[in-house]
Amino acid sequence: NAGVTQTPKFQVLKTGQSMTLQCAQDMNHEYMSWYRQDPGMGLRLIHYSVGAGITDQGEVPNGYNVSRSTTEDFPLRLLSAAPSQTSVYFCASSSLKAGGFHEQYFGPGTRLTVT
Amino acid sequence: DQQVKQNSPSLSVQEGRISILNCDYTNSMFDYFLWYKKYPAEGPTFLISISSIKDKNEDGRFTVFLNKSAKHLSLHIVPSQPGDSAVYFCAASARTGGFKTIFGAGTRLFVKA
Numbered sequence: 001n002a003g004v005t006q007t008p009k010f011q012v013l014k015t016g017q018s019m020t021l022q023c024a025q026d027m028n029h030e031y032m033s034w035y036r037q038d039p040g041m042g043l044r045l046i047h048y049s050v051g052a053g054i055t056d057q058g059e060v061p062n063g064y065n066v067s068r069s070t071t072e073d074f075p076l077r078l079l080s081a082a083p084s085q086t087s088v089y090f091c092a093s094s095s096l097k098a099g100g101f102h103e104q105y106f107g108p109g110t111r112l113t114v115t
Numbered sequence: 116d117q118q119v120k121q122n123s124p125s126l127s128v129q130e131g132r133i134s135i136l137n138c139d140y141t142n143s144m145f146d147y148f149l150w151y152k153k154y155p156a157e158g159p160t161f162l163i164s165i166s167s168i169k170d171k172n173e174d175g176r177f178t179v180f181l182n183k184s185a186k187h188l189s190l191h192i193v194p195s196q197p198g199d200s201a202v203y204f205c206a207a208s209a210r211t212g213g214f215k216t217i218f219g220a221g222t223r224l225f226v227k228a
Binding site for chain 2: 035042045090109
């Protein structure tokens with residue numbers, strides 16, 4: 001199993017550009033999420049999903065879109081990049097078997113710089 | 116408004132001694148709590164968790180204590196080892212919130228040899 005994979009590892013964007021951060025998991029997990037990590041702020045939840053076709057907003061959703069068309073994939077779209085979106089982005093997944101929440105498995109992260 | 120707070124940005128401990136990392140939360144709907152460990156340039160990895168129906172969970176050198184009335188949890192590492200040096204994140208989840216999981220800001224632990 002590859003676990004949770006994220007592409008790209010690094011990305012530099014100019015202000016106003018759009019891009020999609022890719023995330024995939026091969027563990028058949030129902031739950032997937034996106035976080036951003038900034039110094040002194042910890043991990044902040046952007047969007048999450050409890051299954052294909054279902055997404056919801058986290059703590060800091062503005063400027064980001066997500067969709068969940070399959071169980072495996074959960075891409076994060078930056079509509080018009082801003083310098084404030086410079087951060088490290090982590091995707092994670094978790095099982096919701098037996099109606100419960102379990103630990104999340106994180107990808108290696110994408111380091112994004114917006115100039 | 117931070118729902119999960121880790122008020123100590125860093126902690127330094129001598130090898131072999133106990134490390135105690137603290138976490139406070141404000142949302143009484145949280146019913147599952149987790150600790151993650153993160154090394155530089157890697158994603159966080161799960162360490163230990165506790166359900167709100169328990170007040171203690173132990174896994175080897177790691178023990179998590181939950182005080183629901185105080186909305187406080189702590190992670191104890193005994194004995195601390197240099198390889199434990201990392202950033203530790205506290206996280207909380209609520210079943211009624213669709214399992215939305217909120218993280219604290221993290222505590223950087225330094226274990227000195």
